[in-house]
Amino acid sequence: MRRADVASSLFWMALGGFVAWSGWDLELGSVNDPGSGFLLFWVGLIVVGLSVGVLVSALRAPAGPARPIWAGARWDKVALVLVVLVAYGWALPRLGFVLTTTVVLVFLFKVVEPQRWSVAIGGAVASALIAYLVFKVWLGAQLPAGFLELG
Amino acid sequence: MDISRRDVLKLGVGGLAAGAIRPRPAAAAEFPAKPVTLICPWPPGGSTDVSMRALAEATSKHLGQPVVIENKPGGSGTVGPATMAAAAKPDGYTLSQIPITVFRLPFMIKATWDPMKDFTYIIHTTGYTFGVVVKADAPWKTWKEFLAYAKANPGKVRYATPGAGTTLHITMEQIAHQEGIKWTQVPMKGGAETTPAVLGGHVEATADSTGWGPQVDAGNLRLLVTWGAARTKRWPNVPTLKESGQGIVSNSPFGFAGPKGMDPKVVKVLHDAFRKGIEEPVYLQTLQRLDMEPFYKNTADYTAYAKELAAEAKAQVELLGLAKKS
Amino acid sequence: MELLQQIGTGFAVALQPTNLFYCFVGVFIGTLIGVLPGIGPVGAMSLLFPVTFKATPEAAIIMLAGIYYGAMYGGSTTSILVNIPGEAASVVTCLDGYQMARKGRAGPALGMSAFGSFLGGTASIVGLMLLAPPLSQFAIKFGPAEYFSLMVLGLSILIYLAHGSMAKALITAAFGIVLGLIGLDSINARPRLTFDRLELVDGVGLVPIVMGLFGVAEVLLNVEQALKREVFQTRIRGLLPSARDWVESRWPIVRGSVLGFFLGILPGGGAVISSFLSYALEKRLSKHPERFGHGAIEGVAGPETANNAATGGAFIPLMTLGVPPNVIMALLLGAFMVHGVQPGPLMMKQNPGLFWGVIASMYIGNLMLLVLNLPLIGMWVQVLRVPYRILFPLILLFCLVGVYTVGNTVFDIYVMILFGLVGYLMKKLEYEPAPLVLAFVLGPLLENNLRKAMILSQGSFAIFLTRPISAVCLLVALFLLVSPLVPRLGRKREELAVEEVS
Numbered sequence: 007m008r009r010a011d012v013a014s015s016l017f018w019m020a021l022g023g024f025v026a027w028s029g030w031d032l033e034l035g036s037v038n039d040p041g042s043g044f045l046l047f048w049v050g051l052i053v054v055g056l057s058v059g060v061l062v063s064a065l066r067a068p069a070g071p072a073r074p075i076w077a078g079a080r081w082d083k084v085a086l087v088l089v090v091l092v093a094y095g096w097a098l099p100r101l102g103f104v105l106t107t108t109v110v111l112v113f114l115f116k117v118v119e120p121q122r123w124s125v126a127i128g129g130a131v132a133s134a135l136i137a138y139l140v141f142k143v144w145l146g147a148q149l150p151a152g153f154l155e156l157g
Numbered sequence: 158m159d160i161s162r163r164d165v166l167k168l169g170v171g172g173l174a175a176g177a178i179r180p181r182p183a184a185a186a187e188f189p190a191k192p193v194t195l196i197c198p199w200p201p202g203g204s205t206d207v208s209m210r211a212l213a214e215a216t217s218k219h220l221g222q223p224v225v226i227e228n229k230p231g232g233s234g235t236v237g238p239a240t241m242a243a244a245a246k247p248d249g250y251t252l253s254q255i256p257i258t259v260f261r262l263p264f265m266i267k268a269t270w271d272p273m274k275d276f277t278y279i280i281h282t283t284g285y286t287f288g289v290v291v292k293a294d295a296p297w298k299t300w301k302e303f304l305a306y307a308k309a310n311p312g313k314v315r316y317a318t319p320g321a322g323t324t325l326h327i328t329m330e331q332i333a334h335q336e337g338i339k340w341t342q343v344p345m346k347g348g349a350e351t352t353p354a355v356l357g358g359h360v361e362a363t364a365d366s367t368g369w370g371p372q373v374d375a376g377n378l379r380l381l382v383t384w385g386a387a388r389t390k391r392w393p394n395v396p397t398l399k400e401s402g403q404g405i406v407s408n409s410p411f412g413f414a415g416p417k418g419m420d421p422k423v424v425k426v427l428h429d430a431f432r433k434g435i436e437e438p439v440y441l442q443t444l445q446r447l448d449m450e451p452f453y454k455n456t457a458d459y460t461a462y463a464k465e466l467a468a469e470a471k472a473q474v475e476l477l478g479l480a481k482k483s
Numbered sequence: 484m485e486l487l488q489q490i491g492t493g494f495a496v497a498l499q500p501t502n503l504f505y506c507f508v509g510v511f512i513g514t515l516i517g518v519l520p521g522i523g524p525v526g527a528m529s530l531l532f533p534v535t536f537k538a539t540p541e542a543a544i545i546m547l548a549g550i551y552y553g554a555m556y557g558g559s560t561t562s563i564l565v566n567i568p569g570e571a572a573s574v575v576t577c578l579d580g581y582q583m584a585r586k587g588r589a590g591p592a593l594g595m596s597a598f599g600s601f602l603g604g605t606a607s608i609v610g611l612m613l614l615a616p617p618l619s620q621f622a623i624k625f626g627p628a629e630y631f632s633l634m635v636l637g638l639s640i641l642i643y644l645a646h647g648s649m650a651k652a653l654i655t656a657a658f659g660i661v662l663g664l665i666g667l668d669s670i671n672a673r674p675r676l677t678f679d680r681l682e683l684v685d686g687v688g689l690v691p692i693v694m695g696l697f698g699v700a701e702v703l704l705n706v707e708q709a710l711k712r713e714v715f716q717t718r719i720r721g722l723l724p725s726a727r728d729w730v731e732s733r734w735p736i737v738r739g740s741v742l743g744f745f746l747g748i749l750p751g752g753g754a755v756i757s758s759f760l761s762y763a764l765e766k767r768l769s770k771h772p773e774r775f776g777h778g779a780i781e782g783v784a785g786p787e788t789a790n791n792a793a794t795g796g797a798f799i800p801l802m803t804l805g806v807p808p809n810v811i812m813a814l815l816l817g818a819f820m821v822h823g824v825q826p827g828p829l830m831m832k833q834n835p836g837l838f839w840g841v842i843a844s845m846y847i848g849n850l851m852l853l854v855l856n857l858p859l860i861g862m863w864v865q866v867l868r869v870p871y872r873i874l875f876p877l878i879l880l881f882c883l884v885g886v887y888t889v890g891n892t893v894f895d896i897y898v899m900i901l902f903g904l905v906g907y908l909m910k911k912l913e914y915e916p917a918p919l920v921l922a923f924v925l926g927p928l929l930e931n932n933l934r935k936a937m938i939l940s941q942g943s944f945a946i947f948l949t950r951p952i953s954a955v956c957l958l959v960a961l962f963l964l965v966s967p968l969v970p971r972l973g974r975k976r977e978e979l980a981v982e983e984v985s
Contacts, residue, residue, distance in 0.1 A: 014912045018654050025661050028676055038942030042668045042675055045930045046661065053657045059650045079707045087706055087879075088904060091699075094883055095896040107880060114876035118706060121872065133877060137884050145516065145527060147888040148227055200525070200810065207817050210532070229891060232684040233667065239681055267679050315939060321670055343627075343938055344670050346931060349813065352806050357623035359939065371805035371827025446820050479673075 011064030018057035026050025083118050090114060103142070103149040107134040188249055188423050192223040195413070196253035198237025200230045204366070204447045205411070208283060209254060211443035216434030220427075233258040233322075238414070239268070242275040247416040249423035252279065255414045257324060260463070261470040265322065265479050272467050277419040280431045281412030281454035281462060283444065287325060288383040288395070289316070290369045291362045292355060293376055300382040300401050303362070304336055311339040316362040317351040320344050324409040325364045327473045328384065332403055334476065352378075367391075367448035384408060385450060410452050412459050428456050490612065493839025497847055502545050502840070505538065509546035510848045513553015514855060520561055520569045520694060520885030524554040528814050532821075540822035541837055545844040547818050551811050552604060552794045552845065555754075556852045559596040559787050563589055564866060565878050567698035569885070571689055572754040572790040574920045575762045577697050579775060579782030585715055586778050589864050590722035595780055596787040597856045598724070599736050603788035604849040606740040607747065607795025612842055616831075619803035622748050627935035628946045632956035633749070634929035637756045637921070639960040640763035644917045646776055652918045655909070659922030660929075662687055669931050682894040691886050691895045692923065695902025696909075696916040698882045702875050703907040715867045722860055724780070732784035735765050739788030746789075747796025753808065754793035755924050758786035767963075795845070802826050802838060 026047050035041025090113055097106040111130035115121045121129075141147040195213055199205045206228065213224040229237035234256035245251035260272045270276075289300070297303040307314040318325040321344040333340055343360050345351045352372060355363040362381075363369060372378040373392070380395050384407040388397055398405045413431065415424075434440060435451060444451060454462055474480050496502060516527045528547050535543030561567040563580035576596065583592040610618075625633075638656070645652030665676045666686030677683040705714050724732070739761045746757040765785045766775045775782050800808045805827030807813040819826045824834055831838050866874075886899045906916055940946035947953050 010912050014914070018658075021658070025676075032673065032675060036942070038937055038940075040934045040937055042670070042673045044934070045926075046664060046675065049657050049660050053654055053661075056650045056654045056657070060648070060654070063650075081707060083706050084703050084907065087703060088900060091879065091883070091900045091903070092897070095893045095900070098887070098893055098896070107884075111876050111880060114879065115873070118875075119872035125873070129873065129876075133880060137880060140519070141884055141888060145519075145888075147526065148891050149884075149887070203813065204817065207532070207821060227891065230685070231890070231892075232681055236681055236685070266674050266677075266684070269681055312941075321668075341938060343935055345935075346669055349800075349807050349809075353623045353800070353804065354626065356804070357626055359626035368806070371825045371829060374825070375828035377828060443821060446823060447817075 008064040008067045011060055011067075015057040015061040015064060019054055019061070022050045022053030022055075022057060024050070025053065087114070087118060099150045102151050104134050104138055107137060188420075188426055189220060189222040191250060192225050193220065193249065193427075194225050194227050194251050196237040196241055196251070197226050197228050198230055198232075198234040198254060198256060200228060204285075204449065205254065205256075208440075208443055208447055208449055211440045212282070212431070212434055215437035215440040216430050218437075219433040220430035233262065235259055235262050235268070235270075238276070239270045242270045242416055245416045247277065247419040249415060249419060249427060252413050252415045252427070254411055256411050257409050257466065257470070260467045261322070261474060264471050264474040265481055267481065272463060275417050276414040276463075277417055277424060278412065278414045278459040278463055279424055279456055280428050281410065281452060281459040282431065282435050283412075284385070284408030284410040284450045284452040285366050286383060286385055286389055286448040286450060287328070287364065287366055287407060287409070288369070288392075289329075289362055289364045289381045290355060290373060290378045291381060292358065293379050295361070295379065297381070298379075300396065303381055304332075304338065307333075307338045307340050308336060312341060314338075314340040314362065315343050315360045316340060316364055317343050317345045317354040317360045318364050319351055319366075320346065322479060324407055325366075327477065328405060328407040329364050330477055331405060331473070332398075335403060370448065389448070390445070391448065408450065408452065412454065424456055486612070489835060489839050490843065492835060493841075493843030494846075496541055496836050496840030497545065497843035501539075502542050502844060503847070505542040505546040506549050506844045506848050507851055509549020510553040510556075510852050510855065513550040513555075514557040514852065514859075516550070517554035517557020517569065518560045520567050520690075520698070520881055523570060523690075523889070524551045524811050525814060526888060527554070528811065528818075532814070532818065535818060535822075540819070540824055540834075541840050543818055543822060544815065544837065544841050545848075547815055548798075548841055548845060549848045551815070552791065552848065553852055555604075555791050555794050556597065556600050556856060558790075559600075559783075560593065560863060561881075562697075563592045563596065563783070564863060565698065565874075565881075566701040567878070567882060567885075568693045569690075571693060571920060571924050572758050572793070573787075574693055574697070574755075574917060575758050575786040576783055578762070578917060579777070579779050581701075582776065582778035583780065583783065584867060587715070588721065588778065589867055590860055591724040591728050591780065592783050593860045593863060594723045594857070595728060595732055595784045597853060597860070599732070599739065599784045599788035600791040601849055601853040602736050603740045603743055603790075603792035604795060604852075605846065607744040607792040608842060608845050608849070610744045611795045611798055611845075615799050615803050618748055618799050619828075622800050622804065624952060625749055626950075627932040627939060628950050628953045629956070630749075630932040631929060631936050632947055632953040632960070633756075634925045634932065636956045636960040636963070637760065637925045638929065639963045640760055641918045641921060642964060643763035643766045644759070644915065644921065646915060647913055651914050655914050655916065656918040656922040659919035660926030662692070662919075663923045663926035664930065669927070670934050682892070686927075687898060688890060688895055689920075689923065690889045691898040692902050693920055694882050694886055695899040695904075696906035696919065698878065699899060699903025700906025700910060700916070702878055703903060704910055705871060706875060714871045722864065723857075728780050731780055734768075735761070735781045735785035736788045738764060739785040740792045743789035743792025744796045747793030747808075748799050749808065753796065754790045755921075757789040757793050759921050761785035761789040763963075798842075802830060802841075803828060805830075 029043035029047030029050055032043030032046065033041040034044050034047055090110055094106060094110045108130045111133055112126050115126035115129055142149050197206050197209050210226055213226050217223050229240060235258050238253040238255055238259050241251055241253045262268055263272060291297055297306060316329060326342055345354060351363040351365045352369050354360050356372060356377060369378055373380045380392055382398055382401060383389050383395055384398050386406045435453060512527055516524060528550050558569045558573040559576045559580065561569055562573045562576040563584050566577050566581040568574045568577050580592045583589065641652060641656050665683055667684055668675055674684060742761050743757040746753040762782055762785060765781045766772045769781060797808050797812055800806045801812045801816060807816045816826060824837060882899060883896060886895050889895060909916055936946055947957060
């Protein structure tokens with residue numbers, strides 16, 4: 007039994023079921039005017055079918071994964087990076103581009119794989135300003151100004 | 158603290174950003190004291206975007222401050238106005254283009270905005286040119302012949318539109334309703350597909366804005382009817398729907414609005430500036446090239462017109478069975 | 484003879500100093516935005532749009548066109564260096580290009596993609612000159628039935644993108660189709676799977692998905708390991724493709740040019756399909772398909788040639804029918820109109836100088852791009868020498884800014900993060916992201932055209948078989964699906980064996 011495949015196939019089965027149900031709910035229509043749910047319904051059913059296939063072969067497979075997929079994984083760091091990225095999205099319209107970018111970069115330089123303060127702050131400020139210069143000033147992209155109105 | 162931060166920034170960006178540091182929002186008396194942001198809820202480069210950029214340039218002169226276009230496309234042109242209604246201060250510095258879908262969509266889906274309550278309407282400016290074309294070698298020489306054929310052969314005529322629920326679709330179905338015709342809409346994805354569809358003989362006709370223009374001029378397509386209030390300058394021989402007895406004028410008009418609760422003095426300043434802007438030759442030329450028409454209404458008229466548009470949209474949506482459930 | 488004269492007129496226009504200057508500005512900006520993720524040619528062209536009000540029509544169009552094909556040139560750079568595809572057409576380049584970079588062969592990968600782009604771009608301009616009018620007739624023959632069958636053909640190549648389990652590849656593809664269908668139904672404007680979120684009404688963006696699945700997921704996979712071990716081999720092996728690389732790449736380049744040019748003519752996803760199709764074709768024809776996905780140069784040369792060849796093809800519907808096959812061409816259409824020129828069947832007669840001048844400028848622009856890009860390779864390769872612990876925050880910044888500038892919305896940032904996590908888990912659980920992207924692009928087109936075809940035929944499936952182009956596409960798809968099954972049974976075991984060892 008391959009645990010990872012069992013878990014993922016169950017997930018797909020649920021998702022496929024949901025999609026097929028949504029398709030049904032949106033109506034399948036008729037042959038001369040297929041409805042909004044037509045393709046969703048069939049694709050959902052196909053996903054369910056395929057995931058059953060994956061599940062069966064996972065259950066039959068020899069016990070235990072050949073190499074544990076989480077071996078040596080620092081998943082706490084992965085989670086940390088994800089949280090920082092979400093925080094970036096939250097702060098961007100509130101604090102503005104330059105400030106948010108600088109703070110987040112300092113954090114990434116410092117926390118995930120610690121650098122010296124000089125490298126972290128210098129690198130963060132320089133990167134944020136270069137990004138601002140290239141995207142905002144040269145290319146005229148619309149970046150949020152934030153409460154400081156540095157936009 | 159404030160000063161030093163600015164200085165650091167100036168050093169860092171070499172003064173390039175200096176112009177970007179804006180003064181604080183001002184009271185209505187000295188409006189406008191900083192650039193006005195005008196949201197374009199369509200992607201850059203489309204006809205609406207191009208016309209708005211031309212108008213922004215023309216209006217800036219009269220407003221005394223730049224009008225900056227910000228593109229916020231999505232939701233058939235409703236994401237921009239909806240975001241503005243929800244998030245922007247009613248200080249006159251954030252405005253949005255109001256496409257017709259703002260009135261129509263709330264009847265079709267659960268929307269976050271109410272077109273009657275969430276906006277301060279400022280000025281109505283523009284409409285599009287729509288028309289129906291068939292292949293040049295098609296048997297129908299006039300709109301009347303085409304309608305007669307469609308009526309005599311229910312279900313035979315298939316017409317392409319740039320999408321279901323668009324003004325094109327809804328107007329064609331209104332015509333069908335009036336004339337007792339049954340024809341089949343084939344919704345294409347935007348204008349790029351409708352012209353080839355009729356050229357390649359995949360459908361009998363196409364109802365769209367003037368993307369078909371060059372093919373009509375080249376003699377590959379025949380323009381049967383246009384939908385404006387008057388005949389077009391470019392094709393003066395082609396009749397309008399109105400004079401053909403359908404009594405419909407359909408041009409998907411649009412104007413500009415801000416969030417609810419704006420100071421009437423600010424509204425007046427904005428209205429007057431845009432009013433002068435839409436008379437600038439730069440803007441009028443651009444409109445003509447894009448086959449759009451000036452369609453001016455002042456603040457009070459636009460506000461009343463908005464009510465009409467919403468009522469009309471509701472009736473159309475219900476007629477076509479597109480209304481949201483519950 | 485007449486043609487030669489017209490081409491002469493074209494070069495006379497394109498070689499005027501002002502126009503040369505605008506051409507250079509265009510390709511230079513194009514390269515820059517091609518390298519930067521997110522802000523694509525559409526964004527840059529619309530920003531420079533007002534600038535062109537003051538230029539002559541020739542100069543304006545030459546510059547805007549330069550941005551377009553210049554961006555295609557630069558698009559492969561980040562795919563190869565840091566696994567960030569700027570747009571869908573460079574997703575396939577990630578598969579082998581990035582693996583080449585990790586093995587210290589970023590130079591040859593970048594070099595081959597530059598040469599391939601040049602050759603594909605040039606070939607498609609020749610095609611544009613010689614074949615534009617007849618091909619416009621070919622393009623309008625494509626109705627819903629033909630498109631549906633072409634999409635079936637496109638999806639049938641999924642089978643060549645799968646490395647391990649076929650069932651898993653098909654699941655991710657199905658997931659891609661579902662994602663593609665989110666938003667307002669293009670037939671009747673009903674919202675599907677939008678969960679009453681306004682942001683989802685227009686569907687999920689392609690850029691946030693690909694940047695998440697490839698760029699962010701790759702960073703997460705590397706961060707998960709202790710960063711002492713370097714991600715890239717620092718010993719750089721060669722800056723330019725070797726003689727052997729050329730031998731391996733010459734036929735992929737030829738095939739990629741032809742594929743790209745013809746598929747580029749068709750609206751909707753031409754460049755994307757051509758790059759995926761080219762990859763599948765090279766894998767199918769290769770004597771060593773097991774090398775694909777581990778740094779095979781053919782997997783870079785073919786698709787990169789194809790997506791650049793598609794840029795030339797895309798001009799045909801615009802300049803001969805007046806119909807823009809994609810958003811970028813719609814923007815160019817706007818530029819033509821603002822300058823009082825109406826692209827379409829009459830343009831060749833009414834504005835020969837402009838028509839041929841723009842085409843000639845594309846020759847020159849392609850040459851400029853090659854000269855501009857080759858020296859840059861040395862610089863790009865140096866980027867990989869930066870230690871990964873310093874590089875990864877910058878890669879993330881790149882993704883964040885890029886994805887924000889596409890739609891100016893924070894929602895896209897969240898979508899990208901979500902797909903970063905999805906991509907990370909998929910890699911862990913041995914699912915492939917590439918089929919998802921292909922299906923995401925083709926799925927909605929498949930559905931839309933199927934439904935349109937059924938409306939047109941009043942419910943008869945015969946429409947797909949009685950129309951010749953459609954029938955041919957379906958036959959080729961059938962062949963692609965069935966042919967590998969017989970010899971594949973034997974080969975598949977070898978492939979799997981190789982993968983377990985590596």
